[in-house]
Amino acid sequence: MPAKITRELFDQVILPVYAPAQFIPVKGQGSRVWDQNGEEYIDFAGGIAVNALGHCNPRLVKALHEQSEKLWHVSNVFTNEPALNLAQKLIDNTFADRVFFANSGAEANEAAFKLARYYAAQRYSPYKSKIIAFYQSFHGRTFFTVSVGGQAKYSDGFGPKPADIIHVPFNDLDAVKAVIDDHTCAIVLEPVQGEGGLTSATPEFLQGVRKLCDEYKTLLVFDEVQCGMGRTGSLYTYQQYGVTPDILTSAKALGGGFPISAMLTTNDIASVMHPGVHGTTYGGNPLACAVACEAFDIINSPEVLEGVQNRRALFIEQLEEINDKFKLFRQYRGKGLLLGAELQPEYHNKARDFLNAATESQVMILNAGPNVLRFTPSLLITEDEIKEGMRRLTKAVEKVVNA
Template structure:
């Protein structure tokens, strides 16, 4: 091995040499993790409130997940969808038993799960109503993935600039504004797509009135309701899926992120009637439903889907919110703290508009990892099993970080 590739020589500068410049990562290079703690190459430790962007829902190095991965690694990794496999059937069985859904399609990511959902709503409408019923409505500030189709359904124009011509037949209403949706929905609408809590758009929960109104408008116009639960799913809000706490059932639900606890996997869930439009050959995925991913996801699902775990998410949430509000008041930085469960956003006040990134960077300096959700919201999405001690230590570090800039 040449000196050039020796381990100690990999730094943030290596990224600039060898990686496409679409990310701007930290100078820290994390090397190992345990629970909600991470250590970098230099041995510094950090409390992880970022959770790999709501992905590592059981923290790092969780014994049940490590065991599932190792056990399956000794058996079979990949087959393709010419065959099926036991871990995939087991996981689909669990997902359908625990939710409204009858059928599951496996993918590798949230973007792919959404791509499948958006193709399915058009195919279903085409099969059942004809080709005119093809329009998709989603909401401004929403985020649904990075493929060309999903980024267009997303409501943030900055992500589509320079990629024109864009897929058509997509429009955007105002989130939490029923009149705005009512004004554009019609019998040509095949689906309304929404996040129960807007994630990248600033951690904005849907109001109960809004979500029920959206469901009613979809029913009135024979449009399907798609819930993008990529970020809110698998226990994040204190329910297995957020829709379960909203008194509304979608027709299609997408899930990923926490579903694999860090192993790439996603899924689209729907009913028998709607699933019937995906006949053999209409859609597919080489890796989707591979035994390795499904084995890990089974372990994640079994660990999170218990009344105790889901209740503890709500208890921990209340603790974190109270402390964040206290920090916000003390240093005059946050106007409010919002979200559901362990998907939380501390909203910067007038004085701090546009400066969310400063809080992330100060966090790194003080040994805590947090996220942003846009320019004006500091986002926390820690592991659902984060301990009280890790919460306290992390929030103490976060307070020091805030103090250092405020």
């Protein structure tokens, strides 16, 4: 007999690297989710900024269904129409000339970092391999990407780390100037640090970093895995700064819930690559690319992108009502619907407590570190869903504050 599907089964059969909520979601529609008992939840988490168009968006379901009856997978021994279609959309709407498809943000970043080092070695010197990254950054869970990420807790304990990676404080241009040299191949950053507390880069910092990269013949790599694809109110966040990277990575919302990622770059940088230097079996598969094409068309529309700031304003208005009652938040961080609410010092290290209480009150939220509540809902979430979710969050906050 098949095992009964319960939360307890997770603890028996899944590698213990996660601590999921006690309920199991079984159905989603828009910004609402239902569990095994039929209880309804408002989703302010969006699968960690993945479900940018909500659950089971009808246009994505239709695209997936139609492609599922045509072609699922052929590998990269062959190309396919949806992959070429998606690549062209990305190129037409960004700085990029070339695209590489993978399956996750970590894989896109792995490709980006490998490309940066390979380009430097081919064009300049094999000793031009230093990567400058930033404390509190997060770039994925492969050994290379977790080493570039600026949080040792994710990379310690796995043996010798990839070498020639240096970390400095975010938004500190002088710190970058102190370590950059002719051996630096890349500076890697998130325009808005996701897991690191939703800290946004300042315009002066990004402009200064771009200038340093040009001066030292260093590639500027933007990780827009979380902050890209409409999340901050423009297709990609770099477009708000007037600073163009040399390489950009995209994932999460790119497929609207279907696993896919992309690395974008220029013809010049791509020209050092040749068949066999890098690859992936599943990257660019027709199912993922067909869904991502539809997601791209929906997200890259004026009504969706312009609606992000209106929804952010309503979120902050509702959070301020909570703040008036409980004096909980110190400031709001991030951009658009990559929104962080930093807790007052007396509630530091309690972000997870508020997350758990919110789940009990049937609203799904996230944290970004121990001191920031994170909200990454669907870009299409309705005003009524925001207000209902905030009513539930108010009850959760009251439980924690009065505990």
